[in-house]
Amino acid sequence: MALRHAVLAALLDEELSGYQLAKSFSLGVANFWHAQPQQLYAELSRLESDGLIAGREVVQDTRPNKRLFKVTAAGLAELERFTAAAAKPSFMRDDLPVKVQAADHVDTGELINQLAERAAFAQTKIDLFERLLQTMRGESGEEEFLRHGERVGPYLTCLRGLAFEQGNRDWCERAITVLRERKAAAHDRH
Amino acid sequence: MALRHAVLAALLDEELSGYQLAKSFSLGVANFWHAQPQQLYAELSRLESDGLIAGREVVQDTRPNKRLFKVTAAGLAELERFTAAAAKPSFMRDDLPVKVQAADHVDTGELINQLAERAAFAQTKIDLFERLLQTMRGESGEEEFLRHGERVGPYLTCLRGLAFEQGNRDWCERAITVLRERKAAAHDRH
DNA sequence: CCGCTCATGTAACAGGTTACATGATTTA
């Protein structure tokens, strides 16, 4: 049950509506977890009825009304418990490596396209994360910020997201090079 | 439904029993996907009744009998289809970043321990992957092997696993340093 | 007037996790 805690963690630094939360979760700005809008609306209801977050209605005249949520004292205590409890190991679950694993036995034409797409997507996220990091640290250098900045949690998770996407990009590019070369070599032999 | 294809991909290079498959999946040797034994036994049954893999009974006198599975022509065709179809985007889903995101609001003592544990676990996997890569490429260098080796799929997925765990380790160590320093600084102020 | 953004959900289904169950053999 970690979605709860991901939502709580996301609401720590700012009051958000379900919609705003959903946007950051699906865009991967809240890069430390991924969830879909429907999950979030459901989870917000549950969290509220459990008293871990409190919502307040904000009336808007030009837009539909929305509910902004913030973490309650009970919610913070729950996060505290969660953080102190043992973490589950993290696992990779990704279609692309499965396909690459089979690359010696199937046609790789389409696979190479997918790797290129993924590399491009990763690059987009890398750019996004780098801009985000710059915004967070402002004038100060990274070392300086991590030592004396006010909130470093989001910065650190963003660093993880950045490294993850760089890993994705680099690996995709490497795999593309290898598979292309081998395809060309196979072609030459016929 | 990607577990099917992960299993098919894993069975391409060698005939395996449910037990052997489970071991490599849970140890992360089959680093391109993660699954639990129960899932695998269930999936193997389904794959067999769908005709995508074929099992044969191996009688052992000292050990319980086992069933070894290999991919059928229909199974290979299914993998071919899967590889050509669009891949789902990959997402990070990991407890630790969630906890780190909340680090400015909760006590970090236990969290630092968990980060250290994770770093050590990652290092174990890194060592395992490095030995595995060496075994796969044998005498030849990496470039040489990737150009002319027989099966590069498993090698490439292993490279991804290696980079992922290196990313894990490095990030954990960075986070530990930052959180420890800040804890010390906070302590000094009181 | 068409499509996008804001805003919030329900319902059915697929997939993954946890707990339980069994039993022989080998290693410390």
Added chain:
DNA sequence: TAAATCATGTAACCTGTTACATGAGCGG
């Protein structure tokens, strides 16, 4: 003799995904 390894599953439960549903305003 206790624990680990080999070997295979069932059942209940929790989580995540996909499809569907609604409706107002804003920009081109």
